[in-house]
Structures are given as C-alpha cells and as structure tokens.
Amino acid sequence: MKSTTLNISTKISAKATLLIALLLCFFGVRNTTFAQPSLAAENVINDISVTTALGKRKTYTVFQDAAVREQWYYMPNELRVAEERDVNNKVRPKMTILRYQYEDMMTKELKEGGVLVATFTYAMEPEVVETVKQQIRRNTGIGNIRLSAMPLKDASINFLADSDKFLADIDAKTEFKGATSASQEIPVFYDLTVLGASSFKALVSSNGGIPIRANITYNGLSPDCGYSIEGNWNNVYDYFEKNTKKEAGVKIWFVKAGGIKTKQELREELNKIQDMKVEVMPCEGPDSLNALDNANLTAMMKTIREAVYSDSLLDRASELESLKSMLVNNSVDDTTKARILDMITEGGKSLKLGYQQDTKKVKRKNSGKLSFDFTQRRMLMRETSFGGLLSFSKYGLTEEQLLSDGYIIDIDVNSDFPSVVMGLPHINPDLNLNALILEVSYRNSDGTIHSQARKWDSITQKWATPMGKQIDYLRFNMIGEKNKSRAGTPTFEMKLQVVSAVPNASFTIEKQVQLNQGERFPDALELLTDHIIVDGSILDFGKITNNDEDLALAKLELQRGELTIRKSIKPYFINASAAPPSPVHILLPKTGLPTAGKVTYFRKTGPTKSVVDAMPVQLGENTLLGPDWPDAGDQ
Numbered sequence: 001m002k003s004t005t006l007n008i009s010t011k012i013s014a015k016a017t018l019l020i021a022l023l024l025c026f027f028g029v030r031n032t033t034f035a036q037p038s039l040a041a042e043n044v045i046n047d048i049s050v051t052t053a054l055g056k057r058k059t060y061t062v063f064q065d066a067a068v069r070e071q072w073y074y075m076p077n078e079l080r081v082a083e084e085r086d087v088n089n090k091v092r093p094k095m096t097i098l099r100y101q102y103e104d105m106m107t108k109e110l111k112e113g114g115v116l117v118a119t120f121t122y123a124m125e126p127e128v129v130e131t132v133k134q135q136i137r138r139n140t141g142i143g144n145i146r147l148s149a150m151p152l153k154d155a156s157i158n159f160l161a162d163s164d165k166f167l168a169d170i171d172a173k174t175e176f177k178g179a180t181s182a183s184q185e186i187p188v189f190y191d192l193t194v195l196g197a198s199s200f201k202a203l204v205s206s207n208g209g210i211p212i213r214a215n216i217t218y219n220g221l222s223p224d225c226g227y228s229i230e231g232n233w234n235n236v237y238d239y240f241e242k243n244t245k246k247e248a249g250v251k252i253w254f255v256k257a258g259g260i261k262t263k264q265e266l267r268e269e270l271n272k273i274q275d276m277k278v279e280v281m282p283c284e285g286p287d288s289l290n291a292l293d294n295a296n297l298t299a300m301m302k303t304i305r306e307a308v309y310s311d312s313l314l315d316r317a318s319e320l321e322s323l324k325s326m327l328v329n330n331s332v333d334d335t336t337k338a339r340i341l342d343m344i345t346e347g348g349k350s351l352k353l354g355y356q357q358d359t360k361k362v363k364r365k366n367s368g369k370l371s372f373d374f375t376q377r378r379m380l381m382r383e384t385s386f387g388g389l390l391s392f393s394k395y396g397l398t399e400e401q402l403l404s405d406g407y408i409i410d411i412d413v414n415s416d417f418p419s420v421v422m423g424l425p426h427i428n429p430d431l432n433l434n435a436l437i438l439e440v441s442y443r444n445s446d447g448t449i450h451s452q453a454r455k456w457d458s459i460t461q462k463w464a465t466p467m468g469k470q471i472d473y474l475r476f477n478m479i480g481e482k483n484k485s486r487a488g489t490p491t492f493e494m495k496l497q498v499v500s501a502v503p504n505a506s507f508t509i510e511k512q513v514q515l516n517q518g519e520r521f522p523d524a525l526e527l528l529t530d531h532i533i534v535d536g537s538i539l540d541f542g543k544i545t546n547n548d549e550d551l552a553l554a555k556l557e558l559q560r561g562e563l564t565i566r567k568s569i570k571p572y573f574i575n576a577s578a579a580p581p582s583p584v585h586i587l588l589p590k591t592g593l594p595t596a597g598k599v600t601y602f603r604k605t606g607p608t609k610s611v612v613d614a615m616p617v618q619l620g621e622n623t624l625l626g627p628d629w630p631d632a633g634d635q
Contacts, residue, residue: 037063037073037150039380040223048135050128054091054394060124060132063150064140066221066377072136073150074124079157079214079388082119082185086405092395094119094185097192097203097408114192118390120157121185122214123149153217153381157186159390160211202391209391217383225283226375227267229300231276233307233366239273240308281375296374307366418478418487420515422524424463427456430585431531434458435499438524442476442492445483450476458501474524488517496528498587505565509589532558532595534584558597560588569599 038044043064050058058076065071082094095118101110124132124147133145202209270278392402402408422440427433435458441451452474454463463472481487491514500506513527525531534556558565565586588595 036066036379037218037220038066038223038377039063039220039382045136045139048132050125050131052125053127056394058125058128062132062136062147063220068146070142070144071146071148073148074132075150075218075384076122076124077386079120079122079212079386081390082121082123092405093392093407095390095392095407098411099408100411116188116190116192116390118190119185119187120212120214120388122152122155122216123185150218153219155186155214155216157188158213158215159190160213209389209393212388212390213385214388215383215385217381219379219381221377222283222380223281224375224377225281226296227278227280228375229270229276229278229370229372231270231273231370233368233370235274235276236304236370237308237365283378300372300374303372418481419520420476420478420490420492421521422474422476422527423521424454424456424472424474424524427461428531428585430583431587432501432505432585433498433587434501435497436525437497437499438474439495440474440476440492440524442490444481445486448480452476490515494524494528496525496589498529498589500587502565502567502586504563505567505586507563507589509591511590526590528590530588530590530595532586532588534586534597555600556584556597557600558586558588558595560595561591561593563589 043066045062048060048062050060052058058078060077061075063073063075065073083091084094086092095116098115098117099112100114101112129147133147136145136147137143267278267280270276392407397405397407399408403410420442424438427436433456436456437453438455439451439453441449443449453466454471454474455466456463460470462470464470476490476492478487478490481490491512493510494513495508495510497508498506509528511528515522556567556569565588567584567586569584
C-alpha cells in the first residue's frame with residue numbers, strides 16, 4: 001500500500017482531502033538562475049542513451065555552459081509522469097484518477113466521467129545521472145562534471161486524441177503552462193470525460209495510454225557569428241591611391257552600408273586589398289541582429305574613410321549626399337532642382353579630383369596592422385516539442401491493484417458530491433417573450449446564503465450570468481450542507497420576472513421550492529411556471545360558424561388568479577379555406593390556482609358570434625404558420 005501523505009503530488013487517502021486538492025490552482029515556480037547554455041555544435045552532445053530502473057530506454061541531449069566548462073545542462077526527448085517510492089520502496093507514479101458516475105441533465109442517462117490529477121516532469125531519473133556524466137567525460141575529457149536541468153523559458157502540455165490532433169471540445173482545457181526548469185514538476189488537473197470511456201481503459205491496460213505533447217522554449221548563446229577583418233594599413237593606402245581615378249571603386253566608401261547589396265559589394269572590395277582577410281560567420285536569429293551588423297559595418301567604413309581622406313574632403317562628400325537627397329523632395333520646384341543638379345555635377349567633378357589628390361596629402365597616416373572584429377555570441381530562443389504517453393502500464397499494476405492502492409478512486413456523485421443543477425431550457429419563440437430574469441438562492445443550515453442569477457433575452461436567445469457569460473444552468477454544491485436531511489430535499493428561494501411582448505402577459509413570481517428526494521436536475525422554469533399550449537383544433541372557426549369565409553378574428557382570454565392574458569388569433573388557410581389556427585403558447589405563473597379561458601369570434605359581416613364556455617386546454621406540437629387574416633379594426 002502507498003503512503004497517505006496529504007500532498008497533491010502524492011497519493012491521497014481520503015475522498016474529502018482529494019476534493020480539496022482538486023480545487024487548488026497550480027502554478028509553475030519561476031526559475032531565477034541566469035544560466036547560459038551554449039548552442040554551438042562543439043558544446044552539444046546528442047543522443048546519450050541510458051536505461052532506467054524500470055528497463056525503459058531514454059535519450060538525452062546535453063549542452064555545455066557558455067562560460068563554465070564543467071557545467072552541463074540536460075534536455076530529455078519525452079515528457080513523463082513524476083514518480084515516487086511507496087512504503088514498500090517501489091517506484092510508483094504521482095497520478096490519481098477520480099472516476100465517477102453521473103446522470104446526464106438532458107437525457108437522464110447514467111454516464112461515466114473522470115478527473116485526472118497528475119504531476120509531470122522533464123527531470124532525469126536519478127539512477128541514470130551518473131551514467132550520463134560518464135558519457136560526457138568520455139566525450140570531452142573533463143573530469144569534474146556538474147549536471148543540471150536545462151533552464152526553460154516556457155513549458156506547456158497538450159493532451160492529444162489518437163489521431164495526434166488537439167482535442168476540440170471547447171470545455172476541455174487541453175494546455176497547461178508549467179515549469180521553467182526541466183527539474184521542476186507540472187501539476188495537472190484534467191477532465192478526462194471529454195476523451196470518452198475508452199480513455200479509462202487505455203490508462204489501465206497493459207499497453208495503452210493517452211498521447212501527450214510537451215512544448216518547451218529555452219534560451220542559449222549562439223556560436224561566434226558576425227565578421228572580422230584583418231590587414232595592413234600600408235596596403236589600404238596603396239589600394240586607394242591606385243583606385244582614385246576609378247570613381248565607382250572609391251565612391252562606395254561614401255554610400256551608407258544599409259542594404260545587403262552594399263554590404264556584399266564592400267566585402268568584395270575589401271578582398272581586393274592586398275593581404276586583407278574578411279571572415280564572415282552567418283548569424284541565425286531575428287532581423288534585429290542584421291541591423292547590428294549594418295551598424296558595425298557603417299562604423300568600420302567611417303573609420304577607414306577618416307584615416308584615408310582629409311576632413312575637408314569628407315565634408316564635401318557629405319554636402320554632395322545632402323544635395324542628392326534634396327532632389328527627392330516634392331516641395332522643391334523645377335528651377336531649384338535644376339540648380340541642384342548643376343551643383344551636384346560640379347561637386348562630383350570636384351570630389352573626383354579630390355579623390356585623386358587627397359590620398360597622397362594625408363598628413364597622419366596609420367601604420368601597422370589593421371583589425372576589426374565584429375564577432376560575438378548572441379542570445380537565441382529555441383523551441384522544441386516531443387511526445388509522451390500517459391499510462392499506468394509500465395508499473396505492471398492491474399485495475400484491481402490500482403483501485404486498492406488508491407490510484408483509481410471510484411465515487412458516487414450523488415452521495416459523495418451532492419449538488420443540484422437547475423437546467424434553463426430553450427425558450428420557444430411562440431411565447432413572444434422579451435426577457436426572463438431568474439434569481440435563486442439557498443441558505444445552508446449554518447446561515448450561509450449561496451445565490452445565483454441568470455438572464456435570457458430575445459436578441460441573443462441565450463441564458464447568461466449578470467457578467468454576460470453564457471451558461472444555461474445553475475449549479476448549487478451541497479457538500480457544505482451539514483444537515484444531510486436538508487441536503488437530500490433542499491429548499492430554494494426563487495424569483496422569476498417574465499417580460500412579455502404580449503399585452504398584460506408580463507408577471508413576477510416569488511416562491512419557496514422544495515425538491516423531492518433524489519431530484520438533482522430540475523428544470524428551473526418548470527418549478528415556477530406552466531407553459532400552456534392551446535391546441536388549434538379547438539379553435540376551428542369553420543366548426544363554430546359553418547362558414548369558412550365569414551370570420552375575421554378570434555380573441556383568446558386566459559385568467560389565472562389576478563393575471564389575465566388576451567391574445568388575438570388568426571386562422572390558417574389551406575387552398576383558400578380556413579383551417580384550424582396555429583397552437584397558442586402562453587407562459588403562466590405556477591400558483592396552484594385553476595385557469596379559466598374563453599374564445600370570442602368576430603365575423604366579417606353581421607352580428608358578433610361569441611363563445612364564452614370554459615375552454616379546454618390541451619398540449620400540442622408542430623406550430624402552424626400561414627397568411628394573416630385582416631384585423632377586426634380593418635373591417
């Protein structure tokens with residue numbers, strides 16, 4: 001048997017304690033370690049294979065720290081359920097299934113559901129740590145190895161269907177955010193009901209399980225990337241003196257190095273200088289890193305320009321670039337543009353002459369070695385996903401053992417988790433309602449009051465909370481009711497306000513409602529109202545008057561207590577002959593008082609024919625709709 005420590009990540013002995021655990025919110029603990037794993041190929045060892053104590057083959061990838069050569073970080077290739085040792089020193093999973101039966105609110109069928117409480121981890125099994133260290137030593141020759149879990153930027157878990165697609169049920173939470181270190185654990189509370197009954201069988205079978213996917217992101221330092229330049233200053237001056245007459249070969253040094261083409265051209269030009277070495281190491285990562293390369297390249301160009309050319313020549317080159325930029329200004333008139341073009345032409349000639357003379361006039365020439373190094377290691381974010389299997393199978397436990405050891409807990413919802421769920425039905429549009437406002441409260445034997453409210457309106461055709469969340473039921477948890485007899489037959493204070501589009505048909509009803517023993521899923525409206533449907537066949541105009549063409553209108557009047565509802569009725573035509581009208585739908589308060597009614601018929605001509613007998617009320621279906629008769633006021 002297992003330990004019964006009261007901890008959500010271990011097994012829980014009492015059902016009440018399990019309930020408390022299920023109500024907890026779980027959050028991963030943030031890792032504050034500022035480790036910097038290296039992502040350079042020479043600092044990564046892939047596919048280190050080990051065998052766990054349970055005989056399972058596992059594969060790990062390890063990353064060396066960018067600064068401390070003895071420090072390494074491991075990354076697994078699968079997600080697993082965290083484990084512990086029971087009182088018999090046997091390895092067991094940190095996982096419990098709460099299995100229950102419940103009655104479906106709509107179909108009244110008895111169904112099975114389940115809740116999973118499990119703890120997942122990326123951590124390396126303790127028994128294989130030394131084996132991994134030995135393999136690192138053999139690969140690197142480093143004697144004292146320190147091995148830690150990879151620091152994570154983010155981690156999440158997805159439950160998958162058999163087809164490896166994400167679950168689509170909108171009520172299912174399929175992703176869990178968790179640890180920021182691979183050694184940390186991710187507690188998960190998950191409703192297995194959305195997976196169906198087969199999920200329970202898969203979890204306890206000898207070779208089954210539920211597929212899961214782990215998604216993680218982590219940071220690391222890239223290999224050295226960027227570019228470096230090495231050469232000799234004397235060769236640089238010789239190059240510029242030889243190329244001053246070739247304007248294109250020198251002019252590039254006065255163009256901003258913002259574009260890819262310019263950078264490439266500059267590198268090609270640098271390679272033409274004697275003994276100049278240009279080494280380029282591509283960088284992976286976002287475009288912002290390319291912007292840094294551009295800035296470094298621009299700074300290097302400026303350094304060489306200032307060393308080769310005098311200040312006066314640089315000023316003239318800058319003025320020429322300013323003139324060129326003015327040409328693209330739409331606010332400049334044609335006359336001014338012509339003058340600018342003349343100035344650019346003269347300036348270009350002057351600048352070209354300056355190229356030819358200035359490289360020989362530089363008074364303070366640099367000498368010796370020229371070196372620019374713009375390589376560096378950059379922080380990158382990597383993403384990866386890998387699978388796993390949620391299952392008890394590898395522990396060799398039968399379903400009977402899982403039950404006896406508390407890994408599966410069967411409960412009777414009605415007795416162990418008593419609750420009342422009041423359903424809120426779809427509202428028939430023939431009732432002609434504008435809104436319904438329902439307030440329900442329950443007072444515990446200790447005086448605590450639990451209240452809920454819902455509203456239905458004709459625009460959305462939905463029930464919603466006062467905050468606008470669409471929910472078509474009210475749930476009252478009766479676990480806190482100490483008086484078991486009251487919990488079995490609870491009494492609720494209920495208030496319903498009906499806003500009808502039918503004149504005089506709006507009403508408000510307030511009453512105490514006591515449920516019968518075992519009544520857990522009542523219809524809230526049925527507790528407070530009667531939905532009366534007057535069968536159209538009893539309003540058959542032709543049977544009353546024996547004249548299908550002589551009727552204009554009928555008026556129905558219903559009375560219950562102080563409430564009187566009047567509704568006009570028009571017949572339905574079939575082949576130009578009047579047929580029984582549509583059924584009439586009316587909502588009345590459930591008061592226990594009798595309902596009286598009468599129908600008055602109005603002819604097109606002659607005296608009014610009235611029928612004032614008590615009208616029989618029958619339930620009917622399939623509302624009939626058809627063309628309107630003229631109103632009585634139109635005659």
